[in-house]
Amino acid sequence: MEIPGIGTMLLVFVLTFLVTMWAKRKRQQSKFPPGPTPLPLIGNMLQINFRNIVEEFVQFGSKYGPVSMAYLGPKKMLILNGYDVLREAYMEKGEVFSDRPSLAIPEMVFKGHGVIFTNGERWKQMRRFTISTLRNFGMGKRSLEERVQEEARCLGEEFQKRSGTFFDPTFLLSLAVSNVVCSIVFEERYDYEDKDFLDLLALMNETFQMVTAPWAQMFDLAPNLLKHLPGPHVRLFKNFDKLRKHAMEKVKAHEETLDENCPRDYIDCFLIKMNQEKGNSTTEFNYENLISNLIQMFLAATETTSTSLRYAIIILLKYPDITKKMQEEIHQVIGNSRCPSIEDRIKMPYTDAVIHEIQRFTDITPLGVPRATNQDTVLRGYHIPKGVTVFPMITSVLKDPRFFKNPKLFDPTHFLDEQGKLKKTEAFIPFSIGKRVCLGEGLARMEIFLFLTYLLQKFNLKCDKDPEDIDVSPIPHSGTYVPKPYQISVTLR
Known part of the structure; x- marks a missing residue:
């Protein structure tokens, strides 16, 4: 009797192993939410169009239902479509769905520190401290409002300098929003032509675009291999090193001038807390968490808000009749002699409704920020294991026809009742919901x-295209929605 060769035995062993793995996974999958059938080892990587990941995951909702699952290699991804299931997961089971997943790039950059990508006691302490400090420095109060008003006036001056010419407002809006963050964190604002400030902002913008690009998802599959190969991650890590160095310089300068009886900003408050907890060996108040918080706050607060403003302007140029009605309301309530205040908002239902609709329609974080389960649970009858990455499809909520009659159209009446008053809806969740709702x-x-109200109060805006030719669709192939570049001109009202 002929004895099989080693090669044949090895092949049989490998085939048996793969079949066994496949059978085991099939038994497990019968308990999991539905989704495309994964291949051994690589999962659904060949079946998912990563260049159009948002639309891909929305289609999961249509094909498999509000709760579905996909695999990136061995990693499970839970995709939630629709407000009802998001509320069930993030509100009714909020504690279970309150973790962040372990993502390769944040882990390599922040090494488990900071307020955005951490879990457990570290996250709770950093979030509690950050929210408390922001409130103490005026979040929702007049002191911070005055800082924003000051920056609005500075932004208006920059717009006026460019009166009569066409220009791209992108960078100016980023400068203004970033300066507000600087006033909270550093207790200082920068001149719009300050070279260090311009370099920092350009660095942050590039870093944010790289982190949210589709390749970042692919990098997460094999970081230990890919980090040794050429690719965008090399520049990304260099960018983070520069951001870390800049933040550390600010911290050191604050330490030299710190007055514990008169904290000036977020850094001072954190340093005071560090001094108070010097004897606590398990304290979370250390340099690593402070530096990570500063970088994360800057990236998150600057990019998302400035993108919303960029999108707001191009939409208002697209719909001049809506802009005119807003300006009439602004003139009626505020006039032209004083800066808009947050108290005016309640008296301006149309303007408020337009801003709500801008945030709904632009939908700048359609995938939401990923979360993770911290224990096994059951959702809609399906077994959801501990540690699964969760994608809350915010876009499926903001574009839900059950809540918004014309979800694909820009229509401020989505937020106006029959009397013309602001109408609120539970499905308006651009900042997400639950325990991880955006702290900013x-x-x-x-x-x-x-x-926005200040710019409309002071200026008439014009685009370099006719309104019907303006394209308000986002730049394609991105995990975040960003408007296409455009040019505007302004004239004083």
Whole structure:
């Protein structure tokens, strides 16, 4: 009897192993949510169009239902479509769905520190401290409002300098929003032509675009291999090193001038807390968490709010009749002699409704920020294991025809009742919901209202294209929605 060769035995062993793995996975999958059938080892990587990941995951909702699952290699991804299931997961089971997943790039950059990508006690302490400090320095109060008003006036001056010419407002809006963050964190604002400030902002913008690009998802599959190969990650890590160096320089300068009886900003408050907890060996108040918080706050607060403002302007240029009605309301309530205040908002239902609709329609974070389960649970009858990455499809909520009659159209009446008053809806969740709701929501809402109303109060805006030719669709192939570049000109009202 002929004895099989080693090669044949090895092949049989490998085939048996793969079949066994496949059978085991099939048994497990019968308990999991539905989704495309994964291949051994690589999962659904060949079946998912990563260049159009948002639309791909929305289609999962249509094909498999509000709760579906996909695999990136061995990693499970839970995709939630629709408000009802998001509320069930993030509100009714909020504690279970309150973690962040372990993502390769944040882990390599921040090494488990900071307020955005951490879990457990570290996250709770950093979030509690950050929210408390922002409130103490005026989040939702007049002191911060005055900082935003000051920056709105500075932004208006920059627009006026360019009166009569066409220009791209992108960088100016980023400068203004970033300066508000600087006033909270550093207790200082920068001149719009300050070279260090311009370099920092350009660095942050490039870093944010790289982190949210589709390749970042692919990098997460094999970081230990890919980090040794050429690719965008090499520049990304260099960018983070520069941001870390800049933040550390600010911290050191604050230490030299710190007055514990009179904290000036977020850094001072954190340093005071560090001094108070010097004897605590398990304290979370250390340099690593402080530096990580500063970088994360800058990236998150600057890019999302400035993108919302950029989108707001191009939409208002697209719909001049809506812009005219807003300006009439602004003139009636505020006039032209004083700066808009947050108290005006309640008296301006049409303007408020337009801003709500801008945030709904632009939908700048359609995938939401990923979360993770911290224990096994059951959702809609399906077994959801601990540690699964969760994608809350915010876009499926903001574009839900059950809540918004014309979800694909820009229509401010989505937020107006029959009497013309602001109509609120539970499905308006651009900042997400639950325990991980955006901690800068209050600041972002204030900035968008004050910046936009000030610009409309002072200027008439014009685009270099006719309104019917303006394209308000986002730049394709991105995990975040960003408007296409455009040019505007302004004239004083």
